[in-house]
Amino acid sequence: MEPAIQDHYPDDAAACYGCGRLNDQGLQLKTRWVSDGSGETATETESATETVFTPRPEHTAMPGFVYGGLVASVIDCSGTGSASLAATRDRGIDLVGETGSDAVRFVTGTLEVRYQRPTPMGPPLVVRGRIAEVKGRKVTVELTMTANGETVATGRVIALEAPDTMRAAG
Numbered sequence: 001m002e003p004a005i006q007d008h009y010p011d012d013a014a015a016c017y018g019c020g021r022l023n024d025q026g027l028q029l030k031t032r033w034v035s036d037g038s039g040e041t042a043t044e045t046e047s048a049t050e051t052v053f054t055p056r057p058e059h060t061a062m063p064g065f066v067y068g069g070l071v072a073s074v075i076d077c078s079g080t081g082s083a084s085l086a087a088t089r090d091r092g093i094d095l096v097g098e099t100g101s102d103a104v105r106f107v108t109g110t111l112e113v114r115y116q117r118p119t120p121m122g123p124p125l126v127v128r129g130r131i132a133e134v135k136g137r138k139v140t141v142e143l144t145m146t147a148n149g150e151t152v153a154t155g156r157v158i159a160l161e162a163p164d165t166m167r168a169a170g
């Protein structure tokens with residue numbers, strides 16, 4: 001399995017509620033390049049990423065359906081994680097091992113979410129990310145969330161490399 005980019009964020013950038021591995025109360029989202037199962041990574045051809053999250057009862061909007069803010073959070077951190085994967089690869093940095101602090105960290109500049117149909121509570125939510133553009137410190141990612149194979153939401157994240165001011169504030 002490809003490494004999760006969030007396992008390679010530096011410790012001082014790993015407290016995010018959505019994807020920080022050091023946040024025990026958070027969602028602990030993990031984003032990876034998609035492999036085709038043969039040991040080959042599909043990144044060079046389609047630049048696809050994947051994030052999978054199974055919502056819990058406390059993420060309910062109304063019985064049987066997932067809260068839209070949770071859907072947005074999963075798309076958000078799938079986007080920043082995908083941006084980080086793209087920029088890290090673009091700069092020729094290899095993620096070594098299961099964990100490390102070698103990833104380039106991104107934050108959300110813009111988050112757009114379109115709720116296509118009610119999101120059922122129960123099945124895993126699978127987010128596929130496509131790198132639309134890498135432009136210097138700015139990466140644009142287009143995302144699709146499915147549940148039971150049906151698209152429930154689509155989104156776009158414009159992510160910017162984390163400014164030093166956010167690091168210092170931590």
Ligand SMILES: CCCCCCCCCC(=O)SCCNC(=O)CCNC(=O)[C@H](O)C(C)(C)COP(=O)(O)OP(=O)(O)OC[C@H]1O[C@@H](n2cnc3c(N)ncnc32)[C@H](O)[C@@H]1OP(=O)(O)O
Pocket residue numbers: 012013014016080105106107108109110135136138158160161162163166167170
């Ligand atoms: C190191 C520790 C970091 C830990 C991070 C954990 C993050 C977890 C994920 C989050 O929840 S992040 C929280 C929500 N996001 C924020 O609070 C970010 C607040 N905004 C900022 O800090 C700055 O506005 C930002 C870093 C996003 C951009 O400031 P910059 O000074 O880097 O941008 P600049 O003005 O140099 O513009 C660079 C490019 O980005 C574009 N841009 C800037 N702000 C943008 C924006 N908000 N949305 C879309 N594009 C934006 C800008 O148009 C330009 O495009 P072009 O190169 O094509 O001309």
